[in-house]
Amino acid sequence: MIRSKGARIFNVCNMILLSLLSLTIVFPFWQQIVISVSPPSEASTVNLHLFTLRPTLDAYKDILRSGVLLEAYAWTIMKTAVGTFLSVIVSTMLAYPLSKKYLIFRKGWMGFIIFTMFFGGGLIPTFLLVRDLRLMNTIWALILPGLCSAYTVVIIRNFFMSLPVELEEAAYIDGANEVMVFFRIVLPLSMPIIATVSLWSIVGSWNAWFDALIYLNDNKIKILQIVLRKTIQEAVNSSDVLSVYEEVATGRQYTRESLQAATLMAVTLPVLITYPFLQKYFVKGIMIGSVKG
Amino acid sequence: MNRTDFVKKVSRQRFLLFMIIPGIVYFVVFHYIPMYGVVIAFKNFDVFSGIWDSPWVGLSHFKFFAALPYFWQVVGNTLKISALKIFTGFPCPILLALLLNELYSQKFKKVVQTISYLPHFLSWIVISGVIFQLLSISYGFYGYICAAFGREPSVILSTKSGFMSVLITSNIWKEIGYGSIIYLASIAGISPELYESAVIDGAGRFKQCLYITLPSLSNIIAVMLVLAMGGLLSGSFDQIFNLQNAVILPYFDTIDTYVYRMGIQQFQYSFSAAVGLARSIIGIILVLSCNWVVGKFANYTVF
Structure with a gap:
């Protein structure tokens, strides 16, 4: 196919623009992953959080241990x-x-x-x-x-x-x-x-x-999104302890940022893992829904 | 049809009629009983007497909130936020669909689509966590950029304009990909012959987009706009509730967050039910009038 110079330039710009859009979605979640495995000295610092040289699973161990x-x-x-x-x-x-x-x-x-x-x-x-x-x-x-x-x-x-x-x-x-x-x-x-x-x-x-x-107000039934909401809101209101993980966190050195990121990933991972395989069913569903009956 | 015919018909359809029982019971209990429960908007609901025995008070709750300056502030907030969100969020998926359509590489298109649909499938709680981290002064991208350019960082979510920008941007970011699906499907349905004849007439890609793709999308755009207008009085609850803080609350208190706070947290059931009822009635009127306007000018109706 013969393309004009203008069409080629447009195509390149288009691809750059769409790549940037994708980047705005991948980047924040990548940061969350990196923070969740960063050691305390790195997780809470001003940084791009693109990688960590000393990955640790301590945060995940902590949130799992808390039950x-x-x-x-x-x-x-x-x-x-x-x-x-x-x-x-x-x-x-x-x-x-x-x-x-x-x-x-x-x-x-x-x-x-x-x-x-x-x-x-x-x-x-x-x-x-x-x-x-x-x-x-x-x-x-x-x-x-x-x-x-x-x-x-x-x-x-x-x-x-x-x-x-x-x-x-x-x-x-x-x-x-x-x-x-x-x-x-x-x-x-x-x-x-x-x-x-x-x-x-x-x-x-x-x-x-x-x-x-x-x-639910007696705290007997726990729901993942609510646990995550508590950790996030407490972090925003900058209380020092995360009450959700109080029992594991007291007396040990831990990073609030890592615990929060690890909780976020624990809630999101099932979606992230299964989503690429199931995506086509969702798209199909929209098509079915758009047919007037 | 006489009686015996009817009985015969029922008996012949007993399997089908039996099948709809659970569903109908569900709709009666969880949709129609709450509709009846709306009468508490016209009563002084008392927990001990229940809905039936609580005394009637007519329109006094409606009169009360209509005279409340804060209520009108809440209505104004809701309209302002929704209008800004529709104005900015509505064209973006259309633009994305057009851009995706212009891509030559199908593989690249697939990757962009898969990534851009993702945020739609996450809750606003997860998204709020991501946003708080990105905008954090101490460990977020915003703090990093400020440090890199030597600027003094501020708490974005505590300023009026900052919070509004975050609402608008995150709304676009979350729904742009998923919203584009419906337009992409419509574009795929456009007859290739139209484009072929346009090429013969000397139209380039841009002209094809302007004179064939966009006009072909006008019906579906009208439908989506009607649906979006229907949400003018609601729709931002999850987003605002998870991002809000005490500082900006009065400026971003919407009808939904107001009803929640007054009803569930402060137990003013009748008052909140009245506000909620007023909202849904105006919502229905809005949808129907949008439908009418679109029918009048674009010659297409949803209902």
Whole structure:
């Protein structure tokens, strides 16, 4: 392909600009990694933190020894797993009948669900409901209120509607009943959308923190994002001790900056590691969502 | 349709009807009961009597906050922050999509895309940690730059303009990549024939972008703008709540942070519910009117 001189110059400038954009994203996280493995004498100094000559895993050992982080990992993984599982089951079960044009009151059910996209009770009534249901300080307060959204249900329904009707008809002719058709034909064909919706739910649940902030107040259930929030906010308010890691930190030399960076990486690493492999499902999901139904 | 037909139909669809039960129960309990709970905005909610038995007070909570100068300051803050965020954050993903589209190397494009989507998948808590470190005087990039140029560093997040710049920049930074996906998909859907005929007519890459790509994107841009306008009164809670400090709080207290502070922290349930209700009603009106305006001028509606 013949390109003019102007086009070549533009291409180079474009690549430089986009590289700079990428750099603004990679650089801060690289700094966090370097600070988390830096020895105390380096972590808290004015520096570019591009590398350290004496890497140490002390900060990671400290946060693991404190037990708080492991406990938070267990709770977070549990609520993410249970929440995603229930969310996918309830949404899929709701979406399938709604994809059938002959369903009784189909328009009514749809309107009932879509209405929640536009209007909701808001923070306070939802909070009071969770309290009245005695869900405060239980894992269910983090799972149930956001279990499924109208948006997810509509997207799954649209996917079901895009499946060829002939497949189901053929199965009925072969003597299958509705249960068999749903589990043997529809579900296996719907794995792409189920994978996408599960991923949304997993990421949403992993990153959720506000529900934990308002519904958990006895410190029994620990959530990773909240532990991280505490370490960050305490560092900002420049108190000298990190109360989250008090028991391991007292009496030893430690660096607040490294502990904070190590906690941040502990929360972020699962996302960073899995993200490049799962990215394409998210992108696909957006495309599915953009199809009007 | 007579009665027996209906019963027959129900019985034939019993599997389907059985399947929707859990979902419908969920929506009733966690979406429609809170909608009913909104009535506390018109009552004096008392914890011991519950929602039903609390006394009605009509519009007194609404009148109360409407007469509160601080409330209007909060509304002003919210509108100012959202408007600035939309104004700066909305065009960036479109620009990124256009730039990515001009790249020759597909491999390079893939790498940039993967990296730029990343911040979208992290919570504002993680991002706030990164921002606090970057802007730290003692061990951050900002402190390093100030030291290198011999300038006296200041606490950026404690000044009004500094905090606003951080809100705007971090918002662009977090969502630019992810926001570009939808535009890239639309660009991919543009018929190549359009470009071919433009080349024959002597249009360069820039002219093609200006006269073919951008006009083809106008519908999706209109849709995204309507959706963005719908969030004018909300949407910044996570970001502001995790970055804020006592010094700048009055200037960056938004409706959402205000409702949280008054309701959850100070137990003024009825008052906060009233503020929240007013917000969602105005929000709906905003979305519908944006939809109407776009329909009128761009001849395209979302709903």
